[in-house]
Amino acid sequence: MENPDGARKKKGRRRSGGEASASFDRDVFPILLAAVTPTTGPNQRASSSAAAAARLLRRLLSRSPPAPALSPLPGSLVALLPLLLSSSSHSVAALSCEVMGAAALQSMEAAEALASDGGVAGGLARALGGGSQRVAEAACNAVMDLSASPVGRERLSGSPVLPRLLYLFSQVESISRAVGSGSTGCQARVSEPSKCLYLIVDTVVLMVNSCKVGKLHNLQQELVRKVTLLLYEVWSKVRLLQSSTDCTNWKDQLQSRPYEISEAIFRLTMDLDCPAHLEPDEVRKSFFGQTESDVEKFALMYWENSPYLYRKRQSDLEGDDVFTALHNAFDLRTPDAIVESFIRGLVSCPAIASDELNIDSFLDEVHDSLGAPVKYRQDVRVVRTRDQTSTGSGVEEHFFDDGMVFPDGTAFVEQCKDAIKNGFSIALRGMEFRSEKVAAIASALADLFGQPSVGANIYFSPPGSQGLARHYDDHCVLVWQLLGRKKWKIWPNTKSILPRLYEPFHSLDGLVDDSGGRVEVLHEGDIMYVPRGHVHEAHTDVDEGESEVDVSTNYSLHLTLAIEVEPPFEWEGFVHIALHCWLEEQELVRSPGSVQSKLEEQAPLFALLLHVAIRLLSNSDPSLRKACMVAAKLPSSSNSLRSSHRSTFAEILHNINRNCGFEDALRSVELVVKERNDEPFQWMSWLRHLPQQHGRSRIDFCDVLGPLEELLDMFISDRERASADFADFKSRFCSRAVYDDACREFEALLVLYRTARTRYAKGMLALHGKHGG
Structure with a gap:
């Protein structure tokens, strides 16, 4: 049983x-x-x-x-x-x-x-x-x-899941009804359609943020625009509900964090076509005049040399579409309306590293801070300068404390209005990330000058005031007066070496004579160029004898467009590129399997040492620090400027051959190796973006300590012989470097930089409600 x-x-x-x-x-x-x-x-x-x-x-x-x-x-x-x-x-x-x-x-x-x-x-x-x-x-x-x-x-x-998911989301008719307005508290219970919407949003956000940037580029643009608009609406509602003390319902339904939604918006919009695009030629006419030779004259006579003023007549302004579009981007009826027009709805713009070309890497670093409230000093300054010192420069007084954030946008706007009434100026950075019209002007200006990007700040000042204290910049600026007038005082640059981006600023003591300086009053539409290194200050003071009515209405609004010359796009950078191209060519012409001489085997290390020597030379050779404009989109008639580029390159090579010393370069290498600290050579990290097609010459420019040790071991035993070989290597480079080869690689690198910066700008514009529609 x-x-x-x-x-x-x-x-x-x-x-x-x-x-x-x-x-x-x-x-x-x-x-x-x-x-x-x-x-x-x-x-x-x-x-x-x-x-x-x-x-x-x-x-x-x-x-x-x-x-x-x-x-x-x-x-x-x-x-x-x-x-x-x-x-x-x-x-x-x-x-x-x-x-x-x-x-x-x-x-x-x-x-x-x-x-x-x-x-x-x-x-x-x-x-x-x-x-x-x-x-x-x-x-x-x-x-x-x-x-x-x-x-x-x-x-x-x-x-195919992602495009189908985006299409499903694009069919949503009303975000407002589903998410709620947030103005009167939340519903006690979320409806089934809302639950489904929350789930779709969560899935969309997860899939978009998991997708490689290159694959997002293949999505249909109109679909992306519609989805982005809906996501932005969800994000806006969520941020509004997040600040509400009587509403937690959305937290129980929508799993995506606000910064995850903002990252999805950023990712989706990076590759959208920009309808507000301007051609460099349109911007050239607005900034330098209708004649093609005007910009060439500016580049040859004033660029990085001395201030330049372009006065606009009223008739010029009436026919200037670029100025009109920019002027109309702001509500200029009252001071409060002006503040509202550029302060409301702001989010912070986290900095992107100067040599960061991989947007995926950038997003990995900042993904949890995208769409965050504006941060004081990083994004905006509210400042006035008073109490003149013995040297003539005033002391800056700030309305807010350093590092403050402003989660309540409405309260921040009201505080800024109060600040203006109390004599403070508002300086907002990153306007090219916040306004489509400014972005289009900045992008076209970058193309015109052959640089990766142009920054844009807006300054609004009350009557009888000074915002920033006397200072100089590490970049060139074009000042465009949009409203009212402002008096500028500019002193000549007393140093022959131009200041570089990211280098420490020097004290102004002894740099300016307070009784000297050039004085210019900018009126609406006027454009003034201030080269980097030129000390300047600006006031909304008016001349004596004007009526009280004139004084009370003398508010000033101006835009500054900063042409920041990144290290690869100075003439020094161009020479580094030329050296890289020449070394690659030497590798290419060698016959496979041939017996190479010891000197040929050491060529990559000689090149590395010459990179160091060129950098040292830039501390005393002014031409190496100037902006290289070989990729500038100039009129076809700018032959003199193009000819000057070739002459500049030839002169620089001559100076390198004559003045780049072996001993100075080797001593700097010895110091770095001895201290086991390659931070002084981190400037060359951008060279990693240049194509290295031949294995023998491959050097990791982000970690050069190993190659520097190898270089030192090879050269230190017989310095005299190494010095002679280095001189021969340097001479061959300087006599055989090909300008056109360097131009091609320079322009290819510029495209990479421009692509990364443009993607960043488009993503930030979308977070300010500008979706490329």
């Missing part, structure tokens, strides 16, 4: 994976296959098959016998999933999504395998677009479950 207890134990024993899979193939697979097989019979048969399939899928989810374990899913079930997910039966499609999600939650390996299956991804995409809210919700949940691992997220974000 059979033992009852033994029977119970036998019945409760788990079946092995093989047994479970065999049972599935025998008992379940035929029914599921019948449910997804096209039939020409009566609809009742198809309905019956779908109902049976739905029952079996529910059994899988409940783990009731004879259902197999969900991890791993039987191979035959995985093979059927693309068809099950595409089933016309909403129950079958939704339950298939749930089965897949349950399997993913049980096993990371199962999740990654399913996410990597192209058929499954295609089925999920079809489920998202099937028109059923139930199926779409189940598909979104499945996407979230399959995305539990980085591999799953990456695979799905690069599949």
Whole structure:
């Protein structure tokens, strides 16, 4: 007689994976296959098959016998999933999504395998677009479950799931009704449609932020614009609700953090076409005059040399579309309206490293700070200068404390209005990231000068005031007076060496004579150029004898466009590029397998030492610090300027051959190696962006300590011989470097820099509500 207890134990024993899979193939697979097989019979048969399939899928989810374990899913079930997910039966499609999600939650390996299956991804995409809210919700949940691992997220974000998901989201009619206005508190209970919307938003945000930047570029632009508008609306509502003390409902429904939504907006908009684009020629006419020779005259006579003033007549302004568009970008009716027009709705613009060309890396660093409230000094300064010192320069007084953030935008606007009434000026940085019109002007100006980017600040000052104290800049500026007038005083640069970006500023003591200096009053429409290194200050003072009415209305609004010359785009940078190109050419002409001389083997190290020597020479050679404009988009008639570029290059090579010393360069290398600190050579990290096609010459310019040690070991034993070989290497470079080769590589590098900066600008514009529409 059979033992009852033994029977119970036998019945409760788990079946092995093989047994479970065999049972599935025998008992379940035929029914599921019948449910997804096209039939020409009566609809009742198809309905019956779908109902049976739905029952079996529910059994899988409940783990009731004879259902197999969900991890791993039987191979035959995985093979059927693309068809099950595409089933016309909403129950079958939704339950298939749930089965897949349950399997993913049980096993990371199962999740990654399913996410990597192209058929499954295609089925999920079809489920998202099937028109059923139930199926779409189940598909979104499945996407979230399959995305539990980085591999799953990456695979799905690069599949048809993302565009289908964006299309699903784009069909949303009202964000406001779903998310709530936030003005009168939250609803007690969220409606089902709102729950579905929250789930779709969470899935969209996760997929977009998991997708590689290059793949986002392939999305259809009109779809991206519509989705971005909706996401921005969600983000705005969430930020409003976040600041509300009586509302926590959204936190229980929407899982995405505000900074995750802002990152998705940023990512989606980086590659959108910009409708506000301006050609360099349009900007040239506004800034330098209608005649093509005007800009060439400016470049040859004034650029990085002396101030320049371009006065505009009223008739000039009436026909200047660029000025008119910029002028109309602000509400100029009253001082309060002016403050509102450029302060309301701001978010912080985190700095991007000067040599950062990988937007993915940048986003990894700042993803949790995108869309954050503006930060004092980083984004905005509210300042006045009073109490003249014995040297003539005043002391700056700030309205806010350093590092303050302003989460309440409305309160910040009101504080700025009060500051203006109390004699403070507002200086807002990064206008090229906050206004489409300013962005278009800055981008065209960067093209005109052949530089990666142009920064833009806006300054609003009350009557009888001075904002910033007397100072000089490490970049050239073009000042465009938009409203009122401002009196500028500018002193000549007493130093022959131009200040570089990121270098410490020197004291003004002894740099200026307070009784001297050039004085200019800018009126509406006037443009003034101030070279880097020229000390200056600006006031809204008016001349004596003017009426009190004139004084009280003398508010000033001006835009400064900063042409920041990054290290690769100075003449020194051009020479480093020329050296790199020449070295690559030497590697190319060598015959494969030939016996190389010792000098040829040492060529990369000689080149590294010459890079160091050129850098040292830039401390005394003014021409090396000047901006290189070989990639400038100048009129075709600018032959004199183009000819001067070749002459400058030839002169610099002559100076390098004559003045770059072996001993000075080697001593600087010895110091770095001795202290085990290559920070003094971090300036050359940008050289990593140049293509290194030949393995022998490959040097990691972000970590040069190893190559420097090798260089020192090779040269230190016989310094006299090494010095002679270095002189020969230097002479060959200076006599054989090809200008046109360097130009091509220079322009290719400029494109990389421009692309990264443009992507950043577009993303930040979108976070300010400018979506490229």
